Amino acid sequence: MEDWRTGQEILVMEGRIKVPYRWAAGETGTRYLQALRDEMRFLGTRCPQCGVVYHPPRRHCPDCGTECEWRELASRGVLVTYTVVRRHHSQLTPLDIPFAYGIIRLEGADTGFLHLLHEFAEGELRAGMEVEAVFATEREGSVRDVRYFRPLREAV
């Protein structure tokens, strides 16, 4: 007898998981996002034990667990590394292609943070170059209140 499994049509279900999430930024995250939203300022936190200034801010030092203190950071800094993105993804891609992701160490911080880069010329990006934040006009309390970073333009 022929095995019924041979030649069985295979059904595929197009489904999804769509659970709505509301992630708490916490007191530390809230203060950071408020500064971005209300004052267009970056804040980091410094571990009094290790002396490291973390950005994004940490309530406690990831290394030693000590409670950190607030530090103001510049809105410009150094591009540590980057990648120019050439592929579009319908749900994810945040800016027109090509844009870049970069790890940016702001002046005053010891760690880099991840953000977007735009307004750069083809081949312009280099590790070690200076970049500056471009803030959104409408800000809502998220890291996207910074639209992106761009190569630092000398004051006109």
Next chain:
Amino acid sequence: MEPVAVVGVGMTRMERERRPDGYADLVYEAVCLALADAGMTIDQVDNVVTISNDFFDGRTISSMAVQDACGSYDKNISTVEGDGAFGAFYGLMRILSGSFGTTLVCAHHKGSESDMSLITNAMFDPVYERSLGIEAVTSAALQARAYMDRYGVSEEDCALVSVKNRANALRNPLAQLPLELTVEEVMSSPYLAEPLKVLDCCPVSDGAAALVLASAERARKAAGKPVWVRGVAHCCDAYHLGDRDLSDVRALQRAAAKAYSMAGIDDPAREIDVVELYDAFSYMELMWLEGLGFCGRGEAGRLTAGGATSLEGNTPVNASGGCLAGNPVLVAGLNRIIECALQVRGEAGEHQVEGVRTAVAQGINGPCGQSHCVWVLGGER
């Protein structure tokens, strides 16, 4: 460490889409292969560790789907959510505890059923990073750039890894992406995120794997030649990408140092005969080789170009074709261990390396190789 051996292994073929089979079907196939290899029945399995990920499976408690298929009925069982190398480590510890003589470890993955970019975007922090759209490929590209900039590694150096591993895969009947490639072809494939091009990246895969671990006493009763676990360790680096020097491999170095010290290995390049590592992207093979101590930092490109890591070289790396030839995520680390076991047994078929006595397998968790697990396997206890 008390002696524990890999006594049975089973891998399904890696395929782009294994439509007729669900997770349970894949796991059943791999488990049956591993039991047959060990010459054991399910009754001789004392406990089970499954490996799966709720995000990839689109299913909370993803292990639930495979409860029938993994043969765990009325046995102790647990589930590690992470790469197979970590899951197997838990299986090993359960034997070392003295509570069990054998552990069956199995992993499954069906990349064909989900959107890899969305799944890996979810490993980034929802407050600070996720809304930027970063995911596995774009984050890896940041690391590739950092590594290449720091050590002067070229895109061609990386492309050569792709060429080598896809060529190795021509000898592996289970590989998904055996290809005869040239460096030029890799170089001219389109960029996804610079410097990563399509041919630098692993494919999306479906697959499953299983292995049976046994204490020395129980290993004697198994059919095949036991392959002994001589050392194993893992270590996790910082989470936020900007907290790390992405070109650095300190977590891998620490894991490797511990595993080597357990195994009594002083000079990996001389003492280890074959390496299976997590090359989801071509540059990773170079970085991880350096982290595993096979050469100095920044030297793996030259090592590769000189042929040392080819099938005929001193230390063949990813003789199976590695993740570049098929990457069922989570299963990948188990496949690395299994390939090492087969190499030590001299049963790796067409991609067998001559005279393998000691082998190293590696698996990773998290973005940009944040967490590494290193296994040293050998023919002698």
Next chain:
Amino acid sequence: MAGEKNGEGKEAKEERKELIKLESGEAEQPFRWSAGTYGSRFLSELRDNCRFVGVRCPCCGRVYVPPRRVCGPCFRELTELVPVSDEGEVITFTVVSFGFVDPSTGRQKPVPYGYAVIKLDGADTYILHYLDETDPGKIKVGARVKAVFAEERSGSMLDVKHFALLRA
């Protein structure tokens, strides 16, 4: 034990102080789940023939509905297809009346509804399905039920609209 003092009296403080939350909005994870060979057989029988099928374990004789490849207790592969009835018995039931988000849509699921664990005649494992009744007083364990098929069928469990309680 070292208890943490954080979290004490927070509820009161929250009213005064803004605490930002980030929302996932319309984000979702799409999937293309394969029903596998066994599930596909079951679902295509529902769709094409309004019929239930199971598979019998060669070892313990259990008939699995919906079908699956492996009998867990026996660890044996199942191959023998067995037709089972579209009538059966309520093993247990509930009537859901609380609101919750349906993760398949991201929206509130309409309530109330009754659903049951149902043993189809000829099967040894059970299925879950809707009942056509929302008054728990009118449902009994052991009640007889019969599948009511949808007019439009696409190869899913919802090709059965619900199970109707068979009243004597």
Next chain:
Amino acid sequence: MGKRVAVVGVGMTRQRSSRPDVNGQELIHEAVRAALADAGMKRDDIDAVVIGNMDHFEGINYVDTWSVDGSGALMKPIMKLTTGGTTGSTVAMAAYYHVASGLFDRVLAIGWEKNSESDTTGAIITAFDPFWDRPIFAGAVAGLALEATQYMHLTGATEEDAAYVAVRERRHALNNPFAHLHINLTVEDVMNSPYLSWPVKMGDMCPRTDGACALVFASEDLVEEFPNQPAWILAVADRHLWAYTSDPYVNQALENGWWFPALEWAAREVYDKVGVREPLKEIDVAELYLPYSFAGLRYMESLGFCPRGGGPELVRSGATDMGGECPVNPSGGVMSSNAIGATGLLRVAECALQIQGRAEDRQVPDVRLALATGFGGCFWSDVLLMGREKPERSRG
């Protein structure tokens, strides 16, 4: 032979309905810091970390690597386990095996959840098969209601019998400053609370909670180093039997009257290892994963505290109250706090505190033998027996 293992440090956050003042890593950090302080340790002293939660409650993938800022696992081994409701007890068992293996001497076990960040029922529904179960299934509340209906049908137990359990758990929680719900309920209050999913009412169910728990497990070679008396792990076992939500009902019938095979078989294994014959007499305190009131009847029977169908009489007798023969859930249990990934670990934490005589207002006198369980998945069970005396040998 494996090492013998003890819990030597306990840390937990206060369990709350919502903790918007901290993100997930910060919540984890609170419990970790408390556990380390309790054990008199620094982060550097930890050899390995084991962590667990349920991914879809917070929507975070790879929680092991994500958690590092809070878990203290920076440049250490960290492993994630997840098995659903049993996650916390699974994490405890994994920490046990880490130490028993001899590879690690001091291991941190972390369980946590922020249920406030999603729709808990929506997230739980994703645990079930997208083809057979998900279109119909309505999450834990309704799934448990199926069990309650069947239990009442088979034993003649009533909703009121279950309400006694709900009242006991909430009354016990009044003694526990860490508990989420501090409400004094009567049987009438429970009976008058609205149905969520018949026959389960609001008063019968656990809450949704934000919270974390962390424990330090240490090897027998080092227990002298710690300020606390060791709470020894005597035996652990689990059974995770089924793949589909309607399977457990099948197996009860097929296994000739097995009531709740996963729990019964796991309990039998640990009882055999330790030599427990009469659980009610021999076990001094039990911290059980009772997610809703009916569990406090049926699971007692499966654990051998009373004959099948004897749950209602046992509970009404007061034997499981504070001062009774074997107090159950002096902490208030799951029905008073349920941060799911933390819940199973909290049961182990509470047993450790009881054994160490540090449970304060909820202390049961002279605890020598304590039982902890985890419940979850598709009627899955984890069981741990803990004791004051160092066991003769390792027998996990």
